[in-house]
Amino acid sequence: MNKAEKKFRLYAILVIFVLLTTLLAVINGVNFTMAAGDADVLTQTLADKQGSFEHKENAPGGTQPRQDQQKNKDFRMGPMGPDSPEMNASLRYFTVAFSENGEKAETVAFRISAVTEEEAKEWASGLLKQDTGWTRGTYRYRVYKDHGVTYVTVIDQGRELLPSFRILIISAIGEVMVLVIGWFVLLAIGRRIYAPLEEADRKQKNFIANANKEFRIPLTVIDGNTELAERIYGPDDRTRSTHRQVAKMNELVDKLGSVGIFDEENMSAAEISLSDQLTAALDREAENFFARGVALTAEIAPDVTVKADPEGMSKLTDELVGNALKFALTKAHFRLNSENGSVLLEASNDTDLPDGPADQAFDRFTTLENAKEGGAGLGLSYVKQTVKAHNGRATAAVAGGTFTIRITL
Amino acid sequence: MKILFAAPDRDLLECYKQLLETGLGETVTAFDGTQVLALLATEDFDILILDRKIPRVDHKVITERANAKNVPVVVLTDEPAGARRREEESLPNGRMSYPFTFAEIKKTILDTLEKRGTEERKGQVSEDE
Numbered sequence: 001m002n003k004a005e006k007k008f009r010l011y012a013i014l015v016i017f018v019l020l021t022t023l024l025a026v027i028n029g030v031n032f033t034m035a036a037g038d039a040d041v042l043t044q045t046l047a048d049k050q051g052s053f054e055h056k057e058n059a060p061g062g063t064q065p066r067q068d069q070q071k072n073k074d075f076r077m078g079p080m081g082p083d084s085p086e087m088n089a090s091l092r093y094f095t096v097a098f099s100e101n102g103e104k105a106e107t108v109a110f111r112i113s114a115v116t117e118e119e120a121k122e123w124a125s126g127l128l129k130q131d132t133g134w135t136r137g138t139y140r141y142r143v144y145k146d147h148g149v150t151y152v153t154v155i156d157q158g159r160e161l162l163p164s165f166r167i168l169i170i171s172a173i174g175e176v177m178v179l180v181i182g183w184f185v186l187l188a189i190g191r192r193i194y195a196p197l198e199e200a201d202r203k204q205k206n207f208i209a210n211a212n213k214e215f216r217i218p219l220t221v222i223d224g225n226t227e228l229a230e231r232i233y234g235p236d237d238r239t240r241s242t243h244r245q246v247a248k249m250n251e252l253v254d255k256l257g258s259v260g261i262f263d264e265e266n267m268s269a270a271e272i273s274l275s276d277q278l279t280a281a282l283d284r285e286a287e288n289f290f291a292r293g294v295a296l297t298a299e300i301a302p303d304v305t306v307k308a309d310p311e312g313m314s315k316l317t318d319e320l321v322g323n324a325l326k327f328a329l330t331k332a333h334f335r336l337n338s339e340n341g342s343v344l345l346e347a348s349n350d351t352d353l354p355d356g357p358a359d360q361a362f363d364r365f366t367t368l369e370n371a372k373e374g375g376a377g378l379g380l381s382y383v384k385q386t387v388k389a390h391n392g393r394a395t396a397a398v399a400g401g402t403f404t405i406r407i408t409l
Numbered sequence: 410m411k412i413l414f415a416a417p418d419r420d421l422l423e424c425y426k427q428l429l430e431t432g433l434g435e436t437v438t439a440f441d442g443t444q445v446l447a448l449l450a451t452e453d454f455d456i457l458i459l460d461r462k463i464p465r466v467d468h469k470v471i472t473e474r475a476n477a478k479n480v481p482v483v484v485l486t487d488e489p490a491g492a493r494r495r496e497e498e499s500l501p502n503g504r505m506s507y508p509f510t511f512a513e514i515k516k517t518i519l520d521t522l523e524k525r526g527t528e529e530r531k532g533q534v535s536e537d538e
Contacts, residue, residue: 213487215508216487216506216507216508217416217418217421217487217507217508219507219508220421220507220508220509221418221420221421221424223508223510223511224421224424224425224428224510224511225424227428227510227511228424228427228428231431246508249508250508253508
């Protein structure tokens with residue numbers, strides 16, 4: 001399977017996951033916040049009634065409802081609210097009143113089966129620190145004062161919260177189902193999207209390979225006939241020029257050929273010394289750097305090895321060195337070291353390109369603006385292809401007048 | 410030295426017949442596989458230079474036949490130099506990618522002959538022992 005297709009599918013499913021999770025988190029968050037709000041309305045109503053829907057003559061705060069008890073009448077729960085005729089019978093709650101010093105506790109109302117009155121007093125005594133909140137999962141409580149008496153009202157919201165929990169569970173199951181279905185849909189879509197792209201890439205490679213092959217014999221014949229002409233009439237500027245042009249064409253043909261030859265299925269793997277390979281590649285071109293007036297420097301850590309395709313890595317180092325030789329203005333620098341199990345290879349040279357990322361240098365048949373000498377735009381494409389095949393990363397950027405290719409393997 | 414050069418391109422054959430004759434020795438050319446087999450059967454050659462895409466007869470058949478007559482083969486291919494052809498790598502013959510210069514093919518021919526000569530000498534030594 002194509003790596004780009006895999007990446008597309010992973011990113012797409014990640015986006016769906018993030019969006020869906022956010023949406024469901026907001027819905028469930030609002031739902032639970034509203035449930036808490038509804039519970040607060042009930043505890044406030046009970047607070048207004050001194051902790052009980054049934055007024056007791058001997059209630060610690062007296063029998064008269066507080067003046068602000070009507071303030072929640074026009075509240076959002078409508079016919080299901082605390083003023084509904086059924087609320088008194090259906091709400092499970094208890095209220096415990098504490099004397100000013102907190103030593104004496106008295107049950108004002110007790111309409112709950114989950115705990116005994118004594119347990120309720122002990123439970124309530126542990127809730128005095130905060131005004132309101134959830135306790136024991138689904139119980140909402142409120143702490144309030146009236147005439148010097150501290151009341152703690154605890155209501156059971158288990159049944160009321162049940163639909164909210166159901167929505168939460170259904171949301172979670174729904175999300176998993178959407179992700180699973182989405183994965184298969186993306187699988188089908190990915191294939192539809194990437195099949196034509198893969199086909200176009202394959203056709204491009206085939207075209208390059210075929211065109212490349214068609215050039216090979218004519219170039220051999222041109223060079224051979226030039227050699228024959230030299231033997232008969234002696235070499236002159238024209239025959240030498242023909243040889244040079246043929247040599248350039250031969251180089252281009254070799255590069256075109258390399259577009260198609262490096263495929264992951266055929267690559268071999270061996271422990272190779274990248275330090276030695278890079279040193280050898282630099283040694284081979286040192287004279288040419290000198291001839292071009294380019295100062296060549298290198299920091300190559302000894303014994304940097306990688307498990308890789310020897311042919312591919314050899315060509316990779318050659319291409320990097322060749323690229324620097326072609327485009328460096330006055331200096332080129334190579335750095336190779338190994339950190340935390342990764343190999344870092346950097347090739348940099350001074351440039352007149354503007355600062356910014358320059359990853360387009362890796363695109364096939366692409367040369368950057370400063371490519372005054374031309375070039376097929378294939379060398380760095382091969383580098384990228386090789387690095388990707390070894391699960392590595394290659395980036396290119398210009399910063400402060402320096403073009404740097406950074407390879408991590 | 411007598412060379413058999415077989416390739417499907419007449420210009421290439423004509424050019425390299427002259428180059429090889431002035432640089433290495435007598436050169437006979439063949440345009441297709443049947444001609445190559447006929448020449449191999451009737452004449453003695455020191456080396457066969459064979460285009461991998463020679464028509465009519467598969468190059469592997471020709472190579473086997475030539476090797477059987479103790480004629481080493483340099484296979485010419487339009488695959489890039491780095492392309493792997495494992496079946497060819499295992500053969501005790503030479504391999505050359507187009508495009509090449511005369512100097513390059515001359516070197517490959519001489520290297521292949523030297524390799525074959527060394528192998529023969531090794532074979533003779535082991536027989537003597």
